[in-house]
Amino acid sequence: MDYKQLKEEVIAYSKEIGIDKIGFASVDVFGELKARLKRQEELSYQSGFEKGTVEERTEPSRLLPEAQSIISIALAYPSKMKDAPKSKKGDRRGIFCRASWGQDYHDVLRDRLQKLGEFLTEKFPEVSIKSMVDTGELADRAVAERAGIGFSGKNCAIITPEFGSYVYLGEMVTNIPFEADEPVEDSCGDCNICVDACPTGALVQGGQLDANKCIAFLTQTKDFLADEYRVKIGNRLYGCDTCQTVCPKNKKKDFHLHEEFEPDPEVTKPRLKPLLSISNREFKEQFGPIAGSWRGKKPIQRNAILALGHYKDETAVDDLIRLMKEDPRPVIRGTAAWSLGKIGSPGAYEAIEAAMEKESDEQVLFEMEKGLGFQLN
Template sequence: MEVMTMHDDLKQAIIDASHEIGIDKIGFTTADDFAALKPSLVAQREKGYNSGFEHQNVDERVYPDLIFDHPRSIIAIALAYPTRMHQRAPRSQYKRGYFARASWGIDYHTILRDRMNQLVTRIRQLAGDAADVTFKPMVDTGELVDVAVAQRAGLGFIGKNGLLITKEFGSWVYLGEIITNIEFTPDTPIECQCGECTRCIDFCPPAALLGDGHLNAQRCLSYQTQTKGLMPEEFRPMIRNVIYGCDICQLVCPFNKGKDFHFHPEMEPDPATVSPELVPLLDISNKQFKAKFGPLAGSWRGKKPLQRNAIIALVNQHDRSVVPKLLAVIDNDPRPVIRGTAAWGVGQLLTQQNDEITIFLQDAQAKEKEPDVIHEFTQALAIIAQLPA
């Protein structure tokens, strides 16, 4: 295939078209490899710091020519998302949880794919519908490291929290990239501007940030809210009432001060959805869950992690009124992780011994088969036994 070579007038036309489509920031870089990233990516894996959600083939993450035929350029885009709700959720008898801001509105993967598909269509038109022009759009589920592409394309710099920070929108941006065989003049990469600031590192409750733009994803609270097993007890108080994601390292970042943009209607949060009532969430049906939370990026792991997190959030808010509900969950829920977390919750919320509840937990524990779940019951019973009579 003949490689396409284009000039700066096409690049400017694409920039203009991107603004019409609703892309807030666009940049261009070469399709040269990202080989300098490979040692750190390999080290992250060897140290057990990966989340497991990343693309697993390291070479494909750093060599664009392994995933695209004759790559010449990569187009990086950013869309700014809101950081504040203009309305609050209605008053409720129940405590509420919270989704991190990146999960407000419609799933950002859907929004980015729509914008990139529109952009590809416009580029084809601007390039004269040439048959040999090719593209590969990607969001963060793709092979490449999106922050590395965006940084090299001049959209912003990679902060000490590992996120891309733009001048205009801070780090409150969704990123996407398009590999193409069209050659463009690359934009200028931006070096890290964090200086001596370490606020994101200092304020990260589990100390997940390593100080060099990398993190131990296994300790990241956002990762912990997305796992499907029992959450390690260390992290449970740290999530507070957030049932999906974590915004702390962004909220404390000076580059994010005062940043709040509402450019895209489909990103606007429904307050009652992104700060949901926690107790009704505990026995929501699959159909109800998909209808209410299905459009959110935060629903991608299903309802079990969110229900587990909801129990933890209720405990963190000291809602002792939910003890009967947790006992019902232990009695009726078919999933060991949820039963174990509920048992832990009962142990945390009781303020005095209760023989009836103790017997109930002992009987429930006797039916459990998974050692980790049995341990949750054992711990809860030990705590209750030490309470005043």
Template sequence: MPLSDELKAFIVQRAHTLGFAQVGVARAEPLPAQGLLAWLHAGLHGGITYMDRDPDLRLDPRMLLPGAASVIVLSSNYYFPVEDKKDSARGIIARYARGDDYHTVLSAKLRQLVQEIRKHAPAAQTRIAVDSAPVLEKEWAHRSGIGWRGKHSCIISPQYGSWIFLSEIILDLELPADQPMEERCGSCRLCLDACPTGALIRPYVVDSRKCISAITQLKPDQPIPIEHQAAMGNHLFGCDLCQAICPWNQGQLPPTTEAGFSPRPYFTNPLLTDLAGWDEAQFLQRTSRSPIKKVKYAGFMRNVQVALRNGKQL
């Protein structure tokens, strides 16, 4: 077995041992610029201002890591079987945000995997990314065979649906590349029709200015736009509407094996009136190690108040 094949097999085995669901490899090469630049120039990134920074870095991993030869893409399953009640008196928090912050959980695992890689290749140079570096992770996930890009813009894995986190290791060693997965959405447009704000303006393209997930994560001092408040319904942080209706996310999907991604009970079907009674100390305690803490107490309570008004509880 060639050394590169042996190293790849070792990486895949160790990644699975660490709890990653899928591992794929793509060649580190420049990505086409047209799609990203058109999206940015149209202002569709809205308040996600970091996307506007350093587009050249996003398009070429060799600018992030000189000598980069491979991009290792890893998926992590965060699905858990729980029923969200259709009750306007209860808040909705996106599934990905009900447990520990995936940035922290996955960064630690990536560092462990890099240590394992260096046991076989001590001189290897790496750069890890979990939404923490300018990496177009969905494009790399498609190229590495993790899944295909659904019309809701999320990567869909045939095994796990789109309930997956993505993370990457850029490596200066050439590994055998995997084949991209063919798109399997066909003529389905359920996700496009499910978005109450029309944020999915066409297949694969999201207008973040209209996306409920992005709107609920506006900075604490920013009000929820009047024109989107009613459509926000009882969403408090994030939104899964376009994913929840996807046929690939139905049926008996395997639940996550990562304890950190297990939902905290007060983030599943919480009564809005209970949340409205939290003081800042309770918020900080209950959002410790949670991605929800990024909107801070003021931002979270802003969202709770909108949801209460929408449910006619104010």
């Protein structure tokens, strides 16, 4: 088998099926990453969403014993929304991060990797492969960096020369000994804009993230959000783009190469008030196809409630009172009480006081007290 020729054929085929960038990496242990992950564990900087042990995340042969190389792929996604609706007084809107625009990227990249796998099987019948997109054990960014897709920026994203950091990543471990590509040179230099701009200080330093403080992580949690982060979320319903939008490497980077990733403005920038009463079925129909729906409607609703408080939207008071009084979920009742206090209309405070007389959940009562406390500010 002429592996050099096969590599060229794989590269050519990848372009035919809509892969924007492809690279090849060795299966050597990711030693530097292993040390960094262990340090992250010691500092409790992990989100809890990570899959696998440190060893499984850094040693490809644990996932495919016969592994000889890794193929890394990248697909570019848009950074600008066409015909984006305006968020207006009395008709406020939330926002999903760019990585959740359009069809769920996990599905799209898995489709490309499946096609690539079928191509390899046809060319090399004894091939063994294991493919992953984001939720697998291997760190997508570490593989992409080694494969020359881009360099790992201070914002912890892979930054490609062509598309900036607006790319989705996936990889395929294989028993074919493809020659590895050269890594891309790091060019962040002394720029520290992303670290300085991080709303919560989650970027501890260039290349080191405390996931527990990251808004992208916080918007996906289901419990009460710590007060210090509630005021930082703004109108974000899922994810955070700040460390990408401020990056000079992303200036004027906006690629609309895949129909699947084109956002529906009413889905990715939805009205906030309708989210407060959306049914499970309606939520699945409207948001089910996008990546930002994977945790269900509860985190999205909680974040919508916080966003209405952020805007001090008095037109939402009646809806929030209804949630505070009737919703069976303590997190929703309590967050509604907090946002009512933040909005600060007389009717809101009166409703909190009335609801306290019937509320029995201690956490909700605590949130109600905090809501009433805004009167003193």
